[in-house]
Amino acid sequence: MRRPSMLRILFGLTLVPFLFSLRFLASFPLWDPRQAELSSYESGPTENFIPTVNAAKSTGRDEASAVARVNVLIQSRFRTGSTLIERYFTKDANFFGVHEPGLMLQRDFGLRLMDDSRGTLETIREKLLVFMHDIYHCNFSSHDYLFASLNRNEFHLTRTYLTGLERPVTDDVIRPVCNARPNKIIKVCRMFSIFESEQLIRRNNVKVIFLVRDPRAMIASRMAFTNSNTPEKMFDSDKYEQFRLERRTERIATDYCQWLRENYIAPSNVPDWLKGRYLMVRYEDVESQPDAVNRLYDFVGVRMRFAVSRLIPRIDVGNNAERWRQNMRIEEVMRVQELCGRSTFDKFGYKTVGGLAELLDNTTSLVSGPSEEKFSHR
Template sequence: MKLLRLTNRKLSKIKAVCIVSTMLTFAYIWATNAGDLKHTFLNVFNQLLGEHMARKVPVEFDDIKNDPDGLWPWMRLHSPKPSDRQVTARVLVHARMRTGSSLTGRYFLAHPDFAYLYEPGLLVRRLYEMDAYNDSASYLAPMQLPLVQSIIDFFNCTFEGDVLSLLTRNPWLRKQMNIKDLVTTDNFTTHCVSKRNRVVKTIRLSDIASVVRTKDFTEGKIKIVHLVRDPRATLSARERFQHWNYRTRRGNDIKQNIEKFDKYATYYCQWLQTNLRSAQNIPLRLRKNFVIVRYEDLADRPRDIVPKLYDFVGLDLHQRVKALIDGQKEKLGNGLSWRRKLPFNRTSIVQNLCNDDLFRFYGYIKVNNTEQLVNDNFKLLSGDPLVPSGINFIL
């Protein structure tokens, strides 16, 4: 018996040495960017950790289809510890780059009883060494499962060291979340647990179906605000944000930037189409927990739209939120200011890439010439979008 115990101890030590050796080898391969070997070592490492670790992944899915390489099971080994305090609202703002997600997040952050996570995709993107601007579904595919995991983690106030490390190094990110020195595990967890409501805004989730399939959503714990913006306005904002120059003397630069414009317009139209289809597939009993909001309505009429947002998540409008709205200068047409910034030739590119049904569903009106584009009397936004029946739409 004594010999058997010694043998087991030796075997445990040997297994531990093997795991550590594999980790060090994998770290070297990752650091040297030997791409073809990364997946091989991930699979070997998964096998060494065994099924016991894989069972500890806290997110439960009805149907996981978006982790074909099996990269996820070993990455999160903790078990969540739900807070004892009753949580009233868990809100996910699902948007894309330059669609007004930060503005929407601020309307929730203004409420003193909201904990706010600003773009968890920033963390996941850095872990995967991914381009900040490329948001095609195929490119973002490897980060989708860990992104969903980070969202669910925040809703349950469970955090990994990577999140805290990112907040420690990034004062700009802390400012967006309205926190100062809450960067230790205990302080940040205490901060989160102390709030009755939690909100996450993300611009790197490709398909809302990946959240709809989680146990948290199927149990009715999550409210989803799907924020959309006119594709033409989104591309107009992106080309200025990413400094695409069309007036340079170098012809190659102009060509490359037109190609970028075309590519990102395609990605955004595909994202709208994918998520509209996924919204239609939400079970009827859960559709009350999903709503579409247009940026144009939120920007032009916050006094109308924000109270409806709070009604959707089941909360009264707090005085601080009212003060934030009252402090803004309301100007009709503010959400359509892009019409004098984006020329007709590039407007046409977007209109041709997004099909007519998509424009009608979201209530956006196409133009046929420059005169219509710059004429403020020509409506670009319909007050009666033809969104499929059964889908909630705040107007």
């Protein structure tokens, strides 16, 4: 038998480790700079991240949607949980958001910032609709009040994860960021009726999230936020029908319930221009149902990213949605129910109470179970 030459032996000793190393390296995925960029976003702050539209997370836990452009409008009121819903979207680096454009206009007009009465909102309505249209198109050059608000009021940036923008914020700074993010979202608390925005919705193919909250909970939150407690002298009478809230709170409760009724659309009455574009959501459902945020993303047609899912609180930490029951006196609760009317509570699935025992009974929820037919319209 012919012995192998020394040259062949040396070649074999060199080849075997080389082939083994190739096999070992092949077991690892190739490094992709787009995936690395997204991973740095998922593990750190979003403010400094300018997304690539088709970036995908390398772990496979989720993927960026393949990215049709989406325009979203959150139609809400003060103290209804709208900032929470807004942040569930703006945490996604494919969403660009402007927080409270109506507030920016109220400053520009010199109006009282907490006045959301219908008359006050009518003052800014026309300009607000133009502003929102321009936001969807990243056209900011004619809106100086935007830059005034972004540079003077930090919360306009923190609410939408834009605190990493170069300062001062100018059109040249913010427009590239807006253009880089395919999806746009606007949270507005200063538009009284969704029907005022028909042309905006038609021209920009906007998906509308109509966010509602139990009127009693909204009033409790607003009284605490503005420190507008009911005067103690009002509690002297034993007769609830003689009881009155603080004057501005009475007006706020009346306006809010009118706003609820005006923006509610029964499934059988959704106009053609809103079909597939209108979703009514209760804040209480978002607080109590683990899959509620997923349903919001399904509605707008975008897959929810892992960074967003980390924001969703655990449901078992307590019922935040009904905590107001411990903070309101029964006279205040009965008065809000009177101002809004039983039919308004029934329409939105909220149960009224007849006395203190019902109010404080934590074994019974005052929010009825959601109905897909009643609370979502596609």
